Amino acid sequence: MLDLVGSVGGYSILLLLAVSQLLYYITIRYRPGLRKLPGPFLASVSDLDRLWSCAKGLQMNYHLRLHDHYGPLVRIGPKHVSFSDATLIPLVYGISTKFWKSDFYKMFDIKAPTGWAPTTFSVRDEDRHKAMKRPVASAFSMSSLKELEPMNDDCSAIFSRKLEGFVGQEIDLGQWVHWYAFDVISSITFSNRIGFMEQETDVNNIIAAIEGRLVYNSIVGQAPYLHKYLFGNSIVAWLASFIPAIATLNSSRYIVAFAAKQLQRYQSKNFNAVDLRDMLDRFRVFKDGKQVMSDSELLSHASSNIFAGADTTAASLRAVFYYLCRNSQAHQKLLAEIDEADRKGELSDPVTFTEAQDLKYFQAVVKEALRMHPAVGLLMERVVPEGGADVGGVWLSEGTIIGMNSWVAARDRAVYGEDAYEFRPERWLEADEIQLKLMDRNFLAFGAGARTCLGKNISLLEMSKLVPQLLRRFDFELADPSKEWTLHDYWFVKQTGLICKVKRRG
Numbered sequence: 366m367l368d369l370v371g372s373v374g375g376y377s378i379l380l381l382l383a384v385s386q387l388l389y390y391i392t393i394r395y396r397p398g399l400r401k402l403p404g405p406f407l408a409s410v411s412d413l414d415r416l417w418s419c420a421k422g423l424q425m426n427y428h429l430r431l432h433d434h435y436g437p438l439v440r441i442g443p444k445h446v447s448f449s450d451a452t453l454i455p456l457v458y459g460i461s462t463k464f465w466k467s468d469f470y471k472m473f474d475i476k477a478p479t480g481w482a483p484t485t486f487s488v489r490d491e492d493r494h495k496a497m498k499r500p501v502a503s504a505f506s507m508s509s510l511k512e513l514e515p516m517n518d519d520c521s522a523i524f525s526r527k528l529e530g531f532v533g534q535e536i537d538l539g540q541w542v543h544w545y546a547f548d549v550i551s552s553i554t555f556s557n558r559i560g561f562m563e564q565e566t567d568v569n570n571i572i573a574a575i576e577g578r579l580v581y582n583s584i585v586g587q588a589p590y591l592h593k594y595l596f597g598n599s600i601v602a603w604l605a606s607f608i609p610a611i612a613t614l615n616s617s618r619y620i621v622a623f624a625a626k627q628l629q630r631y632q633s634k635n636f637n638a639v640d641l642r643d644m645l646d647r648f649r650v651f652k653d654g655k656q657v658m659s660d661s662e663l664l665s666h667a668s669s670n671i672f673a674g675a676d677t678t679a680a681s682l683r684a685v686f687y688y689l690c691r692n693s694q695a696h697q698k699l700l701a702e703i704d705e706a707d708r709k710g711e712l713s714d715p716v717t718f719t720e721a722q723d724l725k726y727f728q729a730v731v732k733e734a735l736r737m738h739p740a741v742g743l744l745m746e747r748v749v750p751e752g753g754a755d756v757g758g759v760w761l762s763e764g765t766i767i768g769m770n771s772w773v774a775a776r777d778r779a780v781y782g783e784d785a786y787e788f789r790p791e792r793w794l795e796a797d798e799i800q801l802k803l804m805d806r807n808f809l810a811f812g813a814g815a816r817t818c819l820g821k822n823i824s825l826l827e828m829s830k831l832v833p834q835l836l837r838r839f840d841f842e843l844a845d846p847s848k849e850w851t852l853h854d855y856w857f858v859k860q861t862g863l864i865c866k867v868k869r870r871g
């Protein structure tokens with residue numbers, strides 16, 4: 366008898382659990398507003414669809430396919446929406462938008478000696494963001510950056526010298542531009558090159574370590590509430606440090622430690638200030654003899670330069686060289702422009718940033734390469750503000766997460782035309798004013814509006830100074846044109862396999 370009562374009780378509990386679970390899924394699935402949006406069924410009830418598609422490492426292609434299939438607004442999660450309609454860009458990303466960054470960005474906070482701290486890139490609260498950005502904005506201004514050109518020149522000179530030794534040989538050009546980008550950003554930030562190019566290696570495994578962390582950030586960032594049980598938890602992070610394969614996923618500490626060491630140099634009495642004022646020096650603003658920013662804040666800005674500035678510039682440089690190698694007409698046209706400017710004596714040695722800006726075709730090549738291959742390949746998530754919002758005719762309640770993938774914006778045929786999937790720099794030179802405005806609105810390679818990239822000018826400086834300077838002396842061709850490069854989208858869309866033969870020009 367007791368057995369019977371027990372098993373009936375057990376079944377009742379199971380039934381109750383099943384019903385409550387079912388009700389839970391129905392509530393999620395039929396959330397107001399969101400229930401009207403199309404998308405994969407699994408995505409509407411669970412984060413698994415996003416976790417899985419992100420883990421596969423090609424989420425930009427997944428988002429492109431979803432929009433091709435479902436249209437301009439797609440439900441990609443229980444409370445996540447992806448949009449492809451360019452007219453929504455000002456609402457979500459505009460300069461005075463109320464849509465703030467989501468908890469995805471929490472994954473990019475850094476562990477300072479005083480605890481977890483947001484960076485300019487990762488901070489979610491917009492008031493705090495403004496307060497963080499204000500004291501450093503001038504260090505990123507064009508006039509400040511021009512003073513940093515000589516540091517960039519030193520790195521281009523090292524790269525050129527190294528290439529001399531590789532003429533006639535095949536090199537991993539993708540890896541070399543990565544080393545170049547890291548050396549430039551560390552020179553500009555701390556007047557101290559990490560020395561990747563000189564040592565021809567990934568010094569202290571910094572690049573591999575950051576890559577590991579990006580894999581973690583991208584995947585766990587799809588369900589950021591898990592972070593506090595993983596590397597967001599000091600005990601787990603400490604335990605993981607004993608397992609080498611896992612420890613590399615928790616690598617922000619390498620860069621933060623490097624940045625902290627540079628900061629100590631500045632504070633040491635014997636520090637021999639260099640003539641050129643690097644960015645860390647510019648960040649150290651003093652008022653009434655007191656440093657305005659705390660050391661933790663300085664550390665966060667310096668580390669953010671490295672995290673945000675090296676992989677992005679490297680991916681963009683790879684895109685420039687790759688698309689030139691794949692499009693001989695554009696390649697020849699660019700070489701002709703550089704040669705012509707050289708003949709007319711319009712290029713110094715090394716090429717200055719101002720001179721490179723007058724190379725109109727080159728500038729169009731860079732823009733088109735960044736359009737074809739935006740460095741960031743996940744959704745730039747924002748949160749629907751208090752009170753909800755009408756997004757493209759659909760009412761989304763507050764707390765819904767919405768965003769656009771730069772890859773989706775860049776391949777919008779309604780904006781770029783039927784050849785949107787083709788590399789054609791001319792589109793930027795031929796477009797009339799209205800068309801250009803439309804194309805620029807969709808150009809999200811550097812983000813947009815309130816949270817647009819702070820280092821855009823730095824990266825344009827790096828690219829503008831390097832590419833024409835190299836192409837005066839060297840040329841590159843794919844070692845095996847039948848082989849495609851490989852892409853991995855873990856926040857940054859990294860390319861591997863850009864193996865090129867180095868040729869001497871002239």
Ligand code: HEM
Nearest residue numbers: 486673674677678681740745810811812816818819820824
């Ligand atoms: C070609 C190179 C670069 C590309 C494609 C790029 C791309 C981006 C994008 C797409 C965003 C916005 C992300 C979002 O809204 O979620 C961003 C933000 C940011 N980038 Fe860059 N970036 C580049 C270079 C740099 C460099 C060199 C630095 C620093 C030296 C830098 C520092 C930042 C910072 C601090 C932010 C956050 C800005 C804010 O929220 O106020 N970036 N970048």
